[in-house]
Structure formats: C-alpha cells, structure tokens
Amino acid sequence: MKNENGVQLLEQKGLKKTKIRVALLQHFMTMEHAQSYNDLQSALVSEADKSTLYRNLTSFEQVGIIHRINDHSGVAKYAFGESPMRGNEHAHFVCECCETVYCMDGLAPLQFEVPKGFKTNKVQTIIKGICAHC
Amino acid sequence: MKNENGVQLLEQKGLKKTKIRVALLQHFMTMEHAQSYNDLQSALVSEADKSTLYRNLTSFEQVGIIHRINDHSGVAKYAFGESPMRGNEHAHFVCECCETVYCMDGLAPLQFEVPKGFKTNKVQTIIKGICAHC
DNA sequence: TTTTAAATGCAACTAGGTTGCATTTACATT
DNA sequence: AATGTAAATGCAACCTAGTTGCATTTAAAA
Numbered sequence: 001m002k003n004e005n006g007v008q009l010l011e012q013k014g015l016k017k018t019k020i021r022v023a024l025l026q027h028f029m030t031m032e033h034a035q036s037y038n039d040l041q042s043a044l045v046s047e048a049d050k051s052t053l054y055r056n057l058t059s060f061e062q063v064g065i066i067h068r069i070n071d072h073s074g075v076a077k078y079a080f081g082e083s084p085m086r087g088n089e090h091a092h093f094v095c096e097c098c099e100t101v102y103c104m105d106g107l108a109p110l111q112f113e114v115p116k117g118f119k120t121n122k123v124q125t126i127i128k129g130i131c132a133h134c
Numbered sequence: 135m136k137n138e139n140g141v142q143l144l145e146q147k148g149l150k151k152t153k154i155r156v157a158l159l160q161h162f163m164t165m166e167h168a169q170s171y172n173d174l175q176s177a178l179v180s181e182a183d184k185s186t187l188y189r190n191l192t193s194f195e196q197v198g199i200i201h202r203i204n205d206h207s208g209v210a211k212y213a214f215g216e217s218p219m220r221g222n223e224h225a226h227f228v229c230e231c232c233e234t235v236y237c238m239d240g241l242a243p244l245q246f247e248v249p250k251g252f253k254t255n256k257v258q259t260i261i262k263g264i265c266a267h268c
Numbered sequence: 269t270t271t272t273a274a275a276t277g278c279a280a281c282t283a284g285g286t287t288g289c290a291t292t293t294a295c296a297t298t
Numbered sequence: 299a300a301t302g303t304a305a306a307t308g309c310a311a312c313c314t315a316g317t318t319g320c321a322t323t324t325a326a327a328a
Contacts, residue, residue, distance in 0.1 A: 016294055018306065037284075049308045054285065056306090072204045072258065074316095075284070091246055096255065104248065112225060112259070114238065117266025121230065124206065125246070125259045132251025150325055152275065171315075183277045188316065190275090208285095209315070 005029065013063040020048045024056055025065065034069050034077035034092070034101035071101050071126055079103055089123050095131035102131065139163065147197040154182045155190055159199065168203050168211035168226070168235035205235050205260055213237055223257050229265035236265065 006025040010017045027043050028035070035043075041053060048056070057078055060066045064082035071077055071094045081103070084090055093102040104127070114120055140159040144151045161177050162169070169177075175187060182190070191212055194200045198216035205211055205228045215237070218224055227236040238261070248254050 016305065018294075020307085050284095051286075051309080052307050059306095070204070070206045093248060093252060104246075112238075112261055114227060114261065114263070115266065118227060119264045120261055121263040123259065123261050125257065127246055127248065127254050128256040128258070129248070129252060129254040132249065150274065152325075154276085184315095185278080185317075186276050193275095 009065065013065060015059060015063065019046055020044065020052060021056055024048075024053075025060070028060075028066055028078070028080040031080070034071070034079040034103070036075050036077050038075075040078075069101055069103075070124070073099070077101050086120075086122055089125070091125040091127050093127045093129065093131065095134055096128055097130055097134035100131055100133075143199065147199060149193060149197065153180055154178070154186060158182075158187075158190055159194070162194075162200055162212070162214040165214070168205070168213040168237070170209045170211050172209075174212075203235055203237075204258070207233070211235050220254075220256055223259070225259040225261050227261045227263065227265065229268055230262055231264055231268035234265055234267075 006022055006029060007017055010021060010025065015021060023044055023046060024040065027040065037050075037053065037057075040057075041047070041050075044053075057066070057068075061068050061078070061083075066078045066080055067083035069077045069079060069092050071092060073094070079101070090106070091104045093104050094100075095102075112120065112123060140156055140163060141151050144155060144159065149155060157178055157180060158174065161174065171184075171187065171191075174191075175181070175184075178187075191200070191202075195202050195212070195217075200212045200214055201217035203211045203213060203226050205226060207228070213235070224240075225238045227238050228234075229236075246254065246257060
C-alpha cells in the first residue's frame with residue numbers, strides 16, 4: 001500500500017490520520033527540496049484551509065516529522081526530517097537564481113568560538129549562491 | 135561639534151542631512167547592539183513616520199552605513215557598519231534570553247564545502263545561545 | 269532668493285501568518 | 299454498528315512587519 005509509511009509515521013507520532021495530513025506527509029516524503037506554504041497549498045489535491053495547513057505544519061514540526069527553515073526570504077520553508085540536534089546541524093543552501101532551498105547534510109562542522117561568557121545552543125547557517133541546476 | 139562625524143558621513147555618502155537622518159545615524163553610532171524598527175522609533179526624539187524611517191534604513195543600508203540582520207525572529211535588525219564582503223562575513227549571536235543581537239567580528243572563518251556544481255556567494259550564520267549578560 | 273530634486277507624512281495596502289469559534293471527523297467505547 | 303468526545307477543520311476576522319502612491323515640505327545648488 002502506497003501510503004503505508006506515511007500513515008505509520010502519523011500513528012507512531014500520535015497524530016490522527018486525516019486526509020490532509022496523509023496527503024501533506026506524502027508530499028513531503030517525495031519532495032527533496034524545502035517547501036513553502038504556497039508550494040504546499042498548490043501541491044495539495046484536496047485543498048486545505050490556510051489555518052489548517054499552518055496548524056498541521058506546526059504539529060509536524062513539533063513531533064519532528066519536518067523542520068522549519070528560515071532562508072531569509074521572508075517566507076518560512078519546511079523540509080522532511082527532524083530538526084537536527086546541536087553539533088549535527090546542517091546548513092541550508094539557497095539558490096539565488098531559482099530560490100530552491102537544499103539541506104546540506106554532512107557539510108563542514110558548524111563550530112564557532114564565542115567570547116567567554118557566551119554559551120552556544122544552536123548554530124544556523126544559510127549559504128547563498130548558485131545551485132547545480134542554474 | 136557633537137554630530138560632526140555623523141554629518142560628515144552623510145555628506146560623504148551623498149545623503150542629504152535631515153534632522154531624522156542625523157538623529158538616526160547618531161543613535162546607530164552609539165548603540166553597540168543591533169536595533170529593530172521599534173528600538174529605533176522609540177529612540178528617536180523627533181518621531182519619524184514609519185515609512186520615512188524604513189526608507190532611511192534602506193538608504194543607509196544601500197550606501198553601507200548600516201547592515202541588515204535577519205536573526206530569525208521575524209523582525210529585521212540593523213547594526214552600524216557596512217555589510218562585510220565574502221570571506222569576511224561575521225556571525226550574529228542572538229541571545230535566547232534577552233533577544234539581544236551581537237555582531238561577532240573576528241570569529242572562526244565561515245568556510246563551507248558545497249557539493250560540486252554549487253557556487254557559494256555568501257554565508258550567513260546565526261548562533262543562538264545565552265549571552266554574557268544573562 | 270529662487271528652483272528643484274529629494275525627503276517627509278499620511279493613508280491605504282500587502283504578505284505571511286495567527287486566533288476564536290462553530291462545525292465536522294477520527295477513532296475509542298459500548 | 300451506534301455513540302461519545304477530543305481533536306481537526308473551515309471560516310472570518312485579526313495581527314505585525316513592511317511597502318507604496320501621492321501631496322506637501324525641505325535641503326541645498328544655482
């Protein structure tokens with residue numbers, strides 16, 4: 001069965017499996033780039049209300065199904081997969097041409113020496129440039 | 135004369151020296167942390183209109199008097215000084231307690247290996263944690 | 269002093285996202 | 299299968315940050 005994985009994931013995370021959630025999750029599982037609200041809304045066959053979609057994105061993020069990315073464009077983007085723990089953060093590459101956002105797993109370590117008295121909890125890096133498709 | 139530096143800077147950048155600009159610039163020169171629109175509005179003695187203030191921030195940024203910082207809070211912040219060139223970017227430290235944004239000059243180099251086909255133009259890093267005052 | 273391009277103030281607008289509340293639905297219980 | 303109920307949905311109204319069009323004012327060059 002096609003949705004099997006997605007449905008199982010919802011169950012496992014304690015989320016009710018509604019039509020919208022299954023469609024949304026399935027979409028995330030097949031897309032390899034980060035998705036904005038608009039991307040998602042137009043990808044959903046069964047249109048969801050704006051508030052419903054945003055609330056589901058929040059739920060998915062809370063249980064670690066997706067992580068939210070701020071690419072400095074002013075619109076939040078979301079990608080499949082849990083938000084990484086400190087030390088394992090990945091950078092996000094934003095193409096200045098096609099606007100696509102890529103998760104750059106396994107990149108150089110995100111280590112920074114901060115001045116004494118400062119304590120680092122999380123490092124978020126965004127790299128702007130031109131992607132391989134542009 | 136007190137404003138001398140600020141006034142000279144405006145002149146040098148080819149910007150007319152209006153009351154608001156002189157006050158704004160002076161404020162930037164004395165603040166060591168990044169300032170949001172609200173910070174600036176309440177700091178200005180001679181209140182400026184919202185659009186005027188935003189337009190001046192844009193002008194200042196364009197000529198390199200200040201640089202804009204996206205700290206992932208949803209509100210832009212601005213700090214004195216030109217936006218650094220590639221290779222000299224500085225990270226921004228955001229205190230999760232007091233929300234203060236610090237420019238971390240002279241921190242570890244911001245180098246990342248990107249996959250082949252990708253070309254890096256700019257690296258923006260934000261470090262979240264607790265600052266020395268909290 | 270006059271001229272004029274740039275700066276300002278005002279009001280209206282936009283985009284992205286959130287909230288309150290009535291209705292509907294998933295799904296556990298009987 | 300019928301029922302109860304908490305959670306999910308849809309709708310409308312709202313919010314915040316920032317932008318825009320346009321009439322008025324002002325810095326500063328002539």
